[in-house]
């Protein structure tokens with residue numbers, strides 16, 4: 001049995017679900033930014049307590065409401081008055097909007113959309129941790145791998161989900177290994193590429209949408225580098241953007257580009 005509810009069968013329920021998605025997105029962003037921050041500092045990320053970075057005062061539940069606490073306290077610490085950077089607020093609003101947008105575009109509540117939402121949370125944590133440390137923490141990568149395994153049981157076509165995912169994951173691993181080898185010989189020094197984030201992302205996309213994910217990641221990289229004027233940027237955030245984009249829009253893009261135009265008709 002495949003569980004699925006068509007969102008637009010009832011307008012009231014659709015609006016309610018989309019608003020709730022925004023709230024849950026903000027709550028999960030608050031949790032995952034905190035977890036990523038603790039992973040980066042080597043703190044216990046489940047049992048640790050949040051505290052002000054300036055005065056060290058432990059934060060109460062009242063200080064930790066996503067978005068609302070920041071606005072109510074006018075972006076300052078309740079205890080010492082120090083300004084709190086708006087970084088967390090921005091991520092809470094962004095993930096809230098991403099959650100709401102994902103459900104609105106997908107138009108149904110089913111295992112695939114829940115899987116995308118879980119991935120969005122884990123990708124945010126992974127990206128923040130990598131931007132802070134320059135490395136993708138194994139804990140986040142393992143959580144993403146476990147998500148893929150757990151959701152296999154809920155997919156309509158389990159065999160296709162597993163085979164496509166593993167094939168794409170192996171293919172990208174071989175390609176990135178070859179790219180690293182080629183770059184090493186061209187530059188005459190060892191170039192290392194962390195293959196793990198590529199391998200776990202491709203498990204979710206499979207082969208065809210995987211290509212959409214990689215192209216979207218490259219385009220996102222070009223846009224971000226042009227805007228920020230940086231010459232380098234962490235790979236995982238780009239890969240996360242590409243993967244989420246491909247999971248939401250990939251099938252429709254492939255459908256529109258190849259199948260509707262008849263380019264692939266000869267092969268199918």
Ligand SMILES: [Zn+2]
Pocket residue numbers: 052053054055056057077078079080081082
């Ligand atoms: Zn303080």
